[in-house]
Amino acid sequence: GAVVSQHPSWVICKSGTSVKIECRSLDFQATTMFWYRQFPKQSLMLMATSNEGSKATYEQGVEKDKFLINHASLTLSTLTVTSAHPEDSSFYICSARDFQRGDYEQYFGPGTRLTVT
Amino acid sequence: QKEVEQDPGPLSVPEGAIVSLNCTYSNSAFQYFMWYRQYSRKGPELLMYTYSSGNKEDGRFTAQVDKSSKYISLFIRDSQPSDSATYLCAMTSSYNTDKLIFGTGTRLQVFP
Numbered sequence: 717g718a719v720v721s722q723h724p725s726w727v728i729c730k731s732g733t734s735v736k737i738e739c740r741s742l743d744f745q746a747t748t749m750f751w752y753r754q755f756p757k758q759s760l761m762l763m764a765t766s767n768e769g770s771k772a773t774y775e776q777g778v779e780k781d782k783f784l785i786n787h788a789s790l791t792l793s794t795l796t797v798t799s800a801h802p803e804d805s806s807f808y809i810c811s812a813r814d815f816q817r818g819d820y821e822q823y824f825g826p827g828t829r830l831t832v833t
Numbered sequence: 834q835k836e837v838e839q840d841p842g843p844l845s846v847p848e849g850a851i852v853s854l855n856c857t858y859s860n861s862a863f864q865y866f867m868w869y870r871q872y873s874r875k876g877p878e879l880l881m882y883t884y885s886s887g888n889k890e891d892g893r894f895t896a897q898v899d900k901s902s903k904y905i906s907l908f909i910r911d912s913q914p915s916d917s918a919t920y921l922c923a924m925t926s927s928y929n930t931d932k933l934i935f936g937t938g939t940r941l942q943v944f945p
Contacts, residue, residue: 722878748931757841759935760877760921809876813931820865820930824876 720812722825729800729832736796737828739810746812749793750822751785754807766793767772789817800832836860839922840935848945852909856922856936859903863924863934866898868907871919871938880920881907912943 719742729735739749747768752760764780765788767771774780784796790825793812797804807829836892839856846852854868865884866874866938868876869877881896889896897906905924923932 750931750933757937759837759937760933761935762932765931776901781909807874811876820925821879821882822933824869824878827874829874 718823720810720823720825722810722828724828725826727831729830730800731801731832732799734796734798735800735830736794737808737826739793739795739812739825741791741812741814741823744812744814745790745816747790747792748816750786750811751783751793752809752811754787754809760809763768775803797830799832800830802832804819805830807830834859835920836934837924837936839918840939841937843940843942845942845944848914848943849913849938850912850943852912852941852943854907854920854922854939854941855911856905857903858905858924860926860934861900862922862926862928864927865925865930866896866905867898867923867933868894869921869923871921873918877921879940886921914943914945917943
């Protein structure tokens with residue numbers, strides 16, 4: 717149980733375009749989902765926390781107008797990278813908490829590798 | 834200074850060896866400590882979760898926390914080639930359990 721999927725697993729887009737990444741909890745309901753970014757040989761950095769039905773909370777230094785997060789249901793959150801630039805190329809990982817378990821564990825998706833050319 | 838420091842490795846050991854992975858931290862507010870394993874191009878998988886000083890054992894894995902020294906460790910006994918991965922420590926404070934602060938990860942290679 718507690719499986720999180722992401723789609724796509726990798727994407728290449730041109731500079732200036734937008735790309736959407738989906739994060740789904742497959743077998744549980746997730747009131748809270750998290751979006752992380754991981755650059756090569758660096759830590760996972762939390763970008764934002766999204767709660768179902770409300771606006772996401774962004775970490776300091778993360779542009780909310782550039783990284784649009786929508787958490788429309790208890791099993792789906794999306795991250796849209798708008799007007800992508802090469803420096804946005806990174807590994808984006810989502811995680812989710814299982815509402816019914818009531819613990820703090822975050823279950824991570826497999827990640828999406830974004831390359832902006 | 835980073836909040837969490839972790840030696841990036843790589844650490845290369847023979848099969849059967851005992852592996853010791855370590856993290857230090859600077860924020861005394863951190864109360865919950867986790868170890869994740871991440872295979873290449875995959876998301877992290879939770880291995881161990883502790884919240885008190887001392888040792889916690891789960892199979893071949895032992896997590897150790899020393900809050901007075903702000904130091905945590907993960908020991909892997911009888912290491913296997915399948916243990917080859919990057920190991921990330923992570924921690925949170927009691928007032929913001931949602932925000933995981935990760936170390937950079939230590940890459941481990943276990944050779945047959």
